[in-house]
Amino acid sequence: MRLALDPEQERVAGRARELLAEHLPADRLNEVEALAEGYDPELLRLMLEARLHAVPLLLDLGLVLEECGRAVLRSPFFPTAVTLVALRRFGSGAGAESAAARIERGATAALALPGQDLVEWATEADLVVRAGEKGLELTESPRTSAVETFDGARVAQLAAGGAWSAVSGRLGAYELERLRALVAALRAAEMAGGARKVLELTVDHVTARRQFGAPLGTLQAVQHLCAELAMAVEGARLAALESLWKADHGLPFLRDAAVATWFGGQTYEQAALTASELHGGQGYLKEYHLHHHFRRAKAQRLRLGSEREQLERVAIEMFDERPEVIEVGR
Amino acid sequence: MDFGLEAEQAAFLDGVRRFLDQTFPNSADAAPLGTSDRSSPNSFYSYEYTKNLNEQLGFTEQLRRQGLLGIGWPKEYGGGGRTAVEQWLFLEEMAYRRLPTFGLTFTSVGPTIMRIGTEEQKRIYLPAILRGELEFGLGYTEPGAGTDLASIATSAVREGDFYVINGQKQYTTAAHYATHMWLAARTGTPDSKHRGLSLLIVPMDTPGITVRPLYTQADLRTNEVFYEGVRVPAGNLVGEENAGWKVMMMALDFERIHPYSGLARDFENLVRWARQEPAGDGVLLDDPVVRQTLARLAAELEVARLLTMRTAVLVDEGAVPNAEAAMAKVWVSELRKRIASQGLGVIGEAGQRKVRTKGAPVGGSLEELFRYFPVLTFGAGNNEVLKNVIAQRGLGLPRA
Numbered sequence: 001m002r003l004a005l006d007p008e009q010e011r012v013a014g015r016a017r018e019l020l021a022e023h024l025p026a027d028r029l030n031e032v033e034a035l036a037e038g039y040d041p042e043l044l045r046l047m048l049e050a051r052l053h054a055v056p057l058l059l060d061l062g063l064v065l066e067e068c069g070r071a072v073l074r075s076p077f078f079p080t081a082v083t084l085v086a087l088r089r090f091g092s093g094a095g096a097e098s099a100a101a102r103i104e105r106g107a108t109a110a111l112a113l114p115g116q117d118l119v120e121w122a123t124e125a126d127l128v129v130r131a132g133e134k135g136l137e138l139t140e141s142p143r144t145s146a147v148e149t150f151d152g153a154r155v156a157q158l159a160a161g162g163a164w165s166a167v168s169g170r171l172g173a174y175e176l177e178r179l180r181a182l183v184a185a186l187r188a189a190e191m192a193g194g195a196r197k198v199l200e201l202t203v204d205h206v207t208a209r210r211q212f213g214a215p216l217g218t219l220q221a222v223q224h225l226c227a228e229l230a231m232a233v234e235g236a237r238l239a240a241l242e243s244l245w246k247a248d249h250g251l252p253f254l255r256d257a258a259v260a261t262w263f264g265g266q267t268y269e270q271a272a273l274t275a276s277e278l279h280g281g282q283g284y285l286k287e288y289h290l291h292h293h294f295r296r297a298k299a300q301r302l303r304l305g306s307e308r309e310q311l312e313r314v315a316i317e318m319f320d321e322r323p324e325v326i327e328v329g330r
Numbered sequence: 331m332d333f334g335l336e337a338e339q340a341a342f343l344d345g346v347r348r349f350l351d352q353t354f355p356n357s358a359d360a361a362p363l364g365t366s367d368r369s370s371p372n373s374f375y376s377y378e379y380t381k382n383l384n385e386q387l388g389f390t391e392q393l394r395r396q397g398l399l400g401i402g403w404p405k406e407y408g409g410g411g412r413t414a415v416e417q418w419l420f421l422e423e424m425a426y427r428r429l430p431t432f433g434l435t436f437t438s439v440g441p442t443i444m445r446i447g448t449e450e451q452k453r454i455y456l457p458a459i460l461r462g463e464l465e466f467g468l469g470y471t472e473p474g475a476g477t478d479l480a481s482i483a484t485s486a487v488r489e490g491d492f493y494v495i496n497g498q499k500q501y502t503t504a505a506h507y508a509t510h511m512w513l514a515a516r517t518g519t520p521d522s523k524h525r526g527l528s529l530l531i532v533p534m535d536t537p538g539i540t541v542r543p544l545y546t547q548a549d550l551r552t553n554e555v556f557y558e559g560v561r562v563p564a565g566n567l568v569g570e571e572n573a574g575w576k577v578m579m580m581a582l583d584f585e586r587i588h589p590y591s592g593l594a595r596d597f598e599n600l601v602r603w604a605r606q607e608p609a610g611d612g613v614l615l616d617d618p619v620v621r622q623t624l625a626r627l628a629a630e631l632e633v634a635r636l637l638t639m640r641t642a643v644l645v646d647e648g649a650v651p652n653a654e655a656a657m658a659k660v661w662v663s664e665l666r667k668r669i670a671s672q673g674l675g676v677i678g679e680a681g682q683r684k685v686r687t688k689g690a691p692v693g694g695s696l697e698e699l700f701r702y703f704p705v706l707t708f709g710a711g712n713n714e715v716l717k718n719v720i721a722q723r724g725l726g727l728p729r730a
Binding site for chain 1: 331332333335339601615618622624625628629632636637639644647653654660661714718720721725
């Protein structure tokens with residue numbers, strides 16, 4: 001067991017951090033959100049060029065997404081990366097191979113999961129993959145209608161029809177569930193990164209902001225809110241990364257992904273709510289960047305389904321599938 | 331990053347499991363229900379339970395022969411030389427099986443003596459601890475010094491080759507079965523705060539000690555202990571005179587890993603119960619509200635595992651996890667509260683049945699847990715103080 005990052009993990013996460021720090025500093029978030037595209041195409045190009053979406057291990061991709069979450073990256077990067085995961089792990093045949101190769105070379109993509117109504121960045125993507133009983137199917141000219149969201153992510157509804165070609169064999173319910181869980185676990189890693197960043201912003205704020213002649217952070221009420229957040233933030237990060245590590249190693253990961261999904265969303269939202277309270281008026285203004293996390297936390301959580309659905313998956317995995325609830329040390 | 335056990339860790343865990351399966355099969359079914367407190371005659375950790383296990387199964391001797399007593403101690407002191415992760419795995423396995431471990435005598439007192447004890451202290455105490463002959467109690471808390479231990483008033487005055495101890499300790503849970511007390515007393519001036527404390531080993535058969543029982547709402551026994559002219563040899567001083575605070579902190583540093591698997595077992599039993607309890611046309615676990623309540627707790631239990639694991643891994647990575655250990659402790663104790671409270675809420679009317687009475691759901695373990703859990707939120711580091719530790723040492727927030 002080792003919690004420190006390996007050199008390769010340091011490298012990919014570090015590269016993501018550098019690019020995001022340079023091109024998407026917090027004080028550019030408003031400007032980028034207002035761009036016609038809704039994201040910074042140059043940053044996306046650089047991230048794809050660095051092949052950050054194509055790292056072979058899910059855990060490493062999770063570490064990259066943690067950085068994306070910290071920076072509130074709204075861009076086709078996430079759907080492109082998870083579409084590649086879908087094609088590489090569930091696709092088959094020449095169509096899947098050539099689509100995956102295109103994405104690896106820098107094409108953007110979007111992924112529609114079974115039952116998903118609102119597909120992220122589907123209008124902007126070079127190719128769209130949908131997953132269903134027939135397996136994975138691909139189109140390069142999706143019929144989409146754009147839907148406005150409150151966190152600035154571009155999503156679209158896919159209209160029926162269009163030219164779809166199969167890029168996998170039939171996928172059973174179990175395989176579709178594994179695909180859905182992988183995407184959710186990757187999003188959980190992104191949310192864990194966002195939650196950690198929000199905690200850091202809050203710690204910085206209550207250290208700098210003085211009232212009654214002392215930093216806010218000297219107040220126990222404030223310290224306790226931060227400490228409670230710190231526990232959840234650590235837990236959310238470890239839960240997400242552990243589920244990805246298990247998937248990388250061919251171990252059962254559905255229950256871990258279910259836990260990471262619900263807990264990650266819960267934690268990011270809680271972090272945003274606590275941060276907003278402790279930042280006061282400053283955090284409430286559009287001039288400051290906390291509002292990006294605040295909106296993002298809730299919207300990301302909603303993209304994972306209702307809380308009832310998320311908890312039901314935990315219940316299925318932990319109560320129905322298994323005679324034992326815990327696994328000591330595994 | 332690697333979330334898997336290394337080959338040696340996995341082999342160690344397998345060995346422990348096989349040994350426990352063979353030597354103490356079905357221990358969890360045979361064990362008395364109850365809390366993880368050694369002072370309860372009904373607890374699987376209790377002195378009485380250990381004694382019974384020793385008489386019936388040679389429990390301590392079996393563990394000793396297997397190298398599982400003092401598994402974290404260096405080999406030069408006769409220990410198992412195991413890593414923190416391996417110790418953690420062992421503690422979880424024991425807790426899950428409701429088998430007793432030997433608490434702070436092994437995890438805290440022994441290692442502290444190794445680190446700063448005199449050669450004579452090492453020779454006297456360490457082998458005897460490893461033989462399972464000694465049990466230490468913690469003599470810190472007093473009526474006027476709970477969370478604020480720098481206010482300890484019990485005094486120890488040097489008279490020739492002896493210290494003479496006078497004062498009163500409270501909530502000394504092990505006083506009625508411990509062979510020795512790990513006692514903090516004031517050797518400095520009354521206002522010397524944490525700079526005037528010393529740590530003394532006090533044999534409990536020394537004249538002048540009176541132990542009076544105090545019973546808690548969980549029906550567990552703790553004690554108040556009166557020390558009147560208690561004379562112990564000056565050689566029983568651990569570390570230097572007036573440097574007791576340092577010794578206490580060191581002992582605390584060794585006591586970082588608290589298993590969560592006893593709670594996991596309680597929770598599992600609750601889920602099993604809900605899975606077979608009739609409700610409507612099906613079972614209680616089909617009820618969406620019940621499922622959601624339990625699913626939340628199950629996810630939070632996973633977080634308990636991850637935070638506890640992290641503490642052990644950090645020790646092996648060479649860190650001294652202060653804030654991290656505090657996180658695990660606060661999280662697990664708060665979760666224990668939620669599981670007891672919401673678990674009883676799920677059970678409903680039948681939940682009022684007392685532990686170990688006929689018809690009590692889950693054996694009544696949740697009502698007992700409900701009466702028991704508060705001690706875990708204020709004992710072994712008060713949660714509010716530990717949250718300050720997390721905020722200040724972990725996050726770097728300023729002190730008031």
